[in-house]
Amino acid sequence: MRLTHIQQLGQKVKQNIEKVIIGKSEIIDLLLTSIIAGGHVLLEDVPGTGKTMLAKCVARSFGADFKRIQFTPDLLPSDLTGIHYYNQKLGEFIFRAGPIFTNILLADEINRATPRTQSSLLECMEEKQVTIDGETHMLTTPFFVIATQNPIETQGTFPLPEAQLDRFLIKIQMGYPSTQEGMAILKRFIHHNPFEELSSVCSDEELIAAQNSFHDVFVHEVIQTYMLELIKKTRNHESISLGVSPRGSLALLRTSQVYAALQGRDFVTPDDVKKLVLPVFGHRILLRGRGRTDAATSILTEILQSVPVPTEKWNI
Numbered sequence: 154m155r156l157t158h159i160q161q162l163g164q165k166v167k168q169n170i171e172k173v174i175i176g177k178s179e180i181i182d183l184l185l186t187s188i189i190a191g192g193h194v195l196l197e198d199v200p201g202t203g204k205t206m207l208a209k210c211v212a213r214s215f216g217a218d219f220k221r222i223q224f225t226p227d228l229l230p231s232d233l234t235g236i237h238y239y240n241q242k243l244g245e246f247i248f249r250a251g252p253i254f255t256n257i258l259l260a261d262e263i264n265r266a267t268p269r270t271q272s273s274l275l276e277c278m279e280e281k282q283v284t285i286d287g288e289t290h291m292l293t294t295p296f297f298v299i300a301t302q303n304p305i306e307t308q309g310t311f312p313l314p315e316a317q318l319d320r321f322l323i324k325i326q327m328g329y330p331s332t333q334e335g336m337a338i339l340k341r342f343i344h345h346n347p348f349e350e351l352s353s354v355c356s357d358e359e360l361i362a363a364q365n366s367f368h369d370v371f372v373h374e375v376i377q378t379y380m381l382e383l384i385k386k387t388r389n390h391e392s393i394s395l396g397v398s399p400r401g402s403l404a405l406l407r408t409s410q411v412y413a414a415l416q417g418r419d420f421v422t423p424d425d426v427k428k429l430v431l432p433v434f435g436h437r438i439l440l441r442g443r444g445r446t447d448a449a450t451s452i453l454t455e456i457l458q459s460v461p462v463p464t465e466k467w468n469i
Contacts, residue, residue: 156370159189159363159414162355169214169354173347174207176334180325183432184211184299186415189363190407192322193278193298195263195436202327204301206348208259215360216353217256217295224266230273234283248285253277256293256357260300264310271317274298278320295360315395315439322404323429324436370410371420375463380405380426386456387438393452395439405433423462430457 163185170181187194188211196204205221212219222233235251252258253274263271277283281292300321302313318324330338341347380402388396408429409421416425435449 156366156414156419157417158359159367159411160417162359162363163189163415165354166211166214169351170207170210173210173341173351174203175337175341176330177203177207177327180207180327182412182415183323183325183429186408186411186429187322188215188295188297189360189367189415190322190404190411191295191297191364192404192407193300193320195318195321195324196299196301196327197304197324198327199305200303202329204327205259205261207327208257208299208301210348210351211299212257212259213348213351214353215257215355215357217357217360218293219257219259220252220255221259221261222252223261224263224270226265226267228266228270230270233270233273234277234285237286248288248290250290253283254290254292256295256297258296258298260298262302263300264302264313266311268311268314271311271313275317275320295357295364318436319398319400321436322408323432325432367407367411367414369419370413372406372410373420376409376421376423376426377406379423379460379463380409382460383426383430383434383456386460387434387453390452390456392440392448393438394441395437397434397437401434401437405429408433427457427462 163182166185167178167181171178174181184194184207196207198204209219209221222228231251233251233253235249235254237246237248239245240247260274277292277296278298281294281296283290283292298321303310384397384402384405387393390396405426409425412425412429413419413421431450431453434453438449438453440448440452
């Protein structure tokens with residue numbers, strides 16, 4: 154697949170999603186960036202902002218196998234991964250695959266499950282495999298998780314640990330629609346639900362081809378140095394107790410390549426990097442005495458302003 158095909162794929166999927174979702178163009182771009190980069194997405198915002206609907210629209214647009222799990226405190230790891238059960242007729246144990254064996258997994262309200270259940274996602278999100286009763290099962294390709302969580306409720310919830318958060322390539326906040334967008338939503342849904350008419354516009358093969366080709370996007374050494382300077386600032390900032398890890402640096406590299414391809418370019422610019430710092434780094438840093446708060450956004454913005462942006466010309 155040529156890099157221009159990534160842009161074409163992104164455009165047709167985005168146009169399809171926007172038949173249902175209104176006013177979330179940048180969020181859809183970030184979501185597609187994460188999916189093509191082979192990463193997982195954490196959608197966070199208050200109830201009713203369209204997190205679950207957006208995830209369902211993505212799944213239907215790609216035509217991939219899709220499963221949704223409502224996370225609750227009584228959910229067990231085996232409810233996700235599957236179990237071996239004894240078949241009396243055959244006289245042997247048979248493996249019954251859980252909902253994690255799919256292409257797109259929607260983990261709804263992931264922070265309502267216990268840490269034991271949350272940890273069952275660690276292996277599958279990082280290594281695309283699941284080990285059950287000592288036996289390793291490979292997951293299907295493509296595979297990615299779209300998780301949602303509500304940041305305002307704390308009773309009956311279990312905050313995701315750092316190791317789990319780091320598995321998500323990006324974190325996105327939906328936000329409320331404007332008055333104009335709210336009116337458009339009412340008009341669109343007043344007679345019927347447009348999601349019911351949504352169809353697939355991208356095959357698994359097209360998505361896999363895009364995931365295999367975005368690495369060809371050129372990233373100049375100057376841009377790589379710029380990325381590392383930003384990361385260094387997160388590790389040395391007086392307000393940050395936990396900076397961005399090497400996994401975070403690779404996440405910024407991969408997402409920058411995909412984002413550039415979606416814009417129709419075969420090279421990464423400093424603006425691509427600046428666009429992705431907040432969604433890629435925001436959930437990966439810990440603030441001193443405050444943990445993970447909205448203050449992370451202002452601190453990362455400060456870091457972006459303090460690190461000189463590459464301006465010299467180079468041959469590509």
